[in-house]
Each structure stands twice: as structure tokens, then as C-alpha cells.
Amino acid sequence: MxxxxxxxxxxxxxxxxGALGSDEAPKILDRCAYRISKAKEDGxxxxxxxxxxxxxxxxxxxxxxxxxxxxxxxxxxxxxxSSLTSIAPEAPILDKETFGSRNLxxxxxxxxxxxxxxxxxxxxxxxxxxxxxxxxxxxxxxxxIPIYVxxxxxxxxxxxxxxxxxxxxxxxxxxxxxxxxEPWR
Numbered sequence: 001m002x003x004x005x006x007x008x009x010x011x012x013x014x015x016x017x018g019a020l021g022s023d024e025a026p027k028i029l030d031r032c033a034y035r036i037s038k039a040k041e042d043g044x045x046x047x048x049x050x051x052x053x054x055x056x057x058x059x060x061x062x063x064x065x066x067x068x069x070x071x072x073x074x075x076x077x078x079x080x081x082s083s084l085t086s087i088a089p090e091a092p093i094l095d096k097e098t099f100g101s102r103n104l105x106x107x108x109x110x111x112x113x114x115x116x117x118x119x120x121x122x123x124x125x126x127x128x129x130x131x132x133x134x135x136x137x138x139x140x141x142x143x144x145i146p147i148y149v150x151x152x153x154x155x156x157x158x159x160x161x162x163x164x165x166x167x168x169x170x171x172x173x174x175x176x177x178x179x180x181x182e183p184w185r
Contacts, residue, residue, distance in 0.1 A: 002118035005108055006039040006046045007138075008032065008091075009124030009131050011084050014077030015051070016125070019070040024155035024162070025125055029083060032123060032153050036087045045117065046088045048080055049104060051130065052095040062098065099133035105141035112142050119146050123153030128165035135174045152178030 011032060012018075016025040039046050051071040057063040071078045073095075080093065094103045111117040120138055124131055131154050138147055149169055156162025170176055 002115055004039065004042070004044040004119045004121055005111055005117045006036070006044050007104065007120065007122040007124075007134065008036065008046065008048045008080075008084065009122055009134055010049055010051045010071075010126070011080050011124050012051060012071055012077065013079055013081060014070040014075075016081060018077040019068055020126075020157075022126075022155060022157060024159060028123075028125075028153050028155050029081065033084055033087060035123060035150065035153055036084055039121075040088050045111065046091040047104065047107065048085065048091055048093045049101050049124075049130070049134065050078070050080055050093050050095050052078065052097055099130050100137040101134060102137075104134060105137050108138055108145075109141045112145050117145070119148065121148045121150065123150040125155055126161075127151070127154040127156035128161035129157070132165045132169055135169055136172060139172060139174065146175055147173075148175045148177055150178040151176050152181035 014020055036046060052073050053071050054073060057069050057072065058067065094101050108117065108120060120142065122131055122135055131149060135147055135149055151166050154162065156165055166176055166179065
């Protein structure tokens with residue numbers, strides 16, 4: 001019986017309350033924890049992605065366009081919040097040096113090919129950068145598998161950029177759930 005692949009995107013300290021934190025990011029933590037717990041109960045496959053940069057960040061293409069060092073490998077801000085990883089400590093963490101993860105795409109394609117996955121669900125940070133990048137990347141790797149993004153478990157750089165990303169994903173046949181749902185406090 002096929003399962004869901006649950007992708008928890010970049011729920012790292014630097015994106016929640018660190019170098020690139022936002023007012024919206026902390027508000028989704030409880031809902032994300034619930035989704036991970038439910039996925040674990042259901043026997044779904046859970047994967048975390050982790051934005052990962054080196055000390056040379058300022059010399060990279062991203063560093064030139066976003067001159068805010070963040071998620072430097074080994075730093076406190078690089079860590080995925082433990083309140084989420086503690087729910088599924090066995091879940092793999094895929095480090096990625098850019099917005100989308102090729103390793104995630106390859107893993108998903110393999111799971112789909114083997115018949116282990118028939119749906120892919122994403123949530124996390126930031127809606128308008130890494131969530132949308134990975135959703136579209138997964139659409140390219142797995143074009144005939146439904147892909148869902150839970151808007152209530154995502155936060156963007158700003159509320160407006162979050163909404164823009166949701167609309168863009170809908171245009172690309174990514175199924176959006178949780179629209180209009182207020183985050184838990």
C-alpha cells in the first residue's frame with residue numbers, strides 16, 4: 001500500500017527567529033508539529049530539508065543577492081527546531097545548498113517508481129522561496145503524482161509574498177490545502 005511522502009521544508013532556527021526570521025514563522029510551529037505527528041501515526045514517509053551554507057556564503061550567487069549570512073553549517077541557526085525533529089527522529093534530513101533539493105527530487109522519484117508513494121505533501125519555510133522551489137521541482141521529478149502544499153503550515157517572507165507563492169503554485173497544478181486557516185497559537 002502506497003503512502004504519502006511528507007516533506008518538511010527548512011524549519012530551521014534562522015528562518016523562525018534568527019537571521020531571516022519573520023513574525024509569521026513561529027505561528028506555524030504547533031500546526032507543523034501536529035502534521036508530523038499525524039504523518040508518523042499514519043506510517044507516512046517523513047523527510048526534512050535543511051538549507052545549508054558554508055563560511056563562503058557571501059561569495060555565492062545567493063549571498064550576492066541576499067547578503068544576510070544564514071543557516072551556516074554547524075551553527076545554531078542551521079539546526080531544524082528540535083520540537084519537530086523530536087517527533088520523527090528517524091526521518092532523514094536532506095541538506096541543500098540552494099532553494100530546491102535535487103536529492104529530494106531523486107528520492108521522491110525513486111519512491112514513486114517503487115510504488116511506495118502516491119502523494120507528496122509539503123509545508124514549511126519560506127513559502128515564497130524554498131517551499132515553492134521544492135514543490136515545482138517535485139512536480140518536474142514526479143509529474144503524475146498529486147502534490148499538496150498546506151498553506152496553514154507555511155509562512156513566507158511576508159504575508160503578501162506567501163499569498164503570491166500560493167497563487168503561483170496553484171497555477172502549476174500544486175494542490176493547496178489549509179487556505180484561510182489561522183495558525184494555531
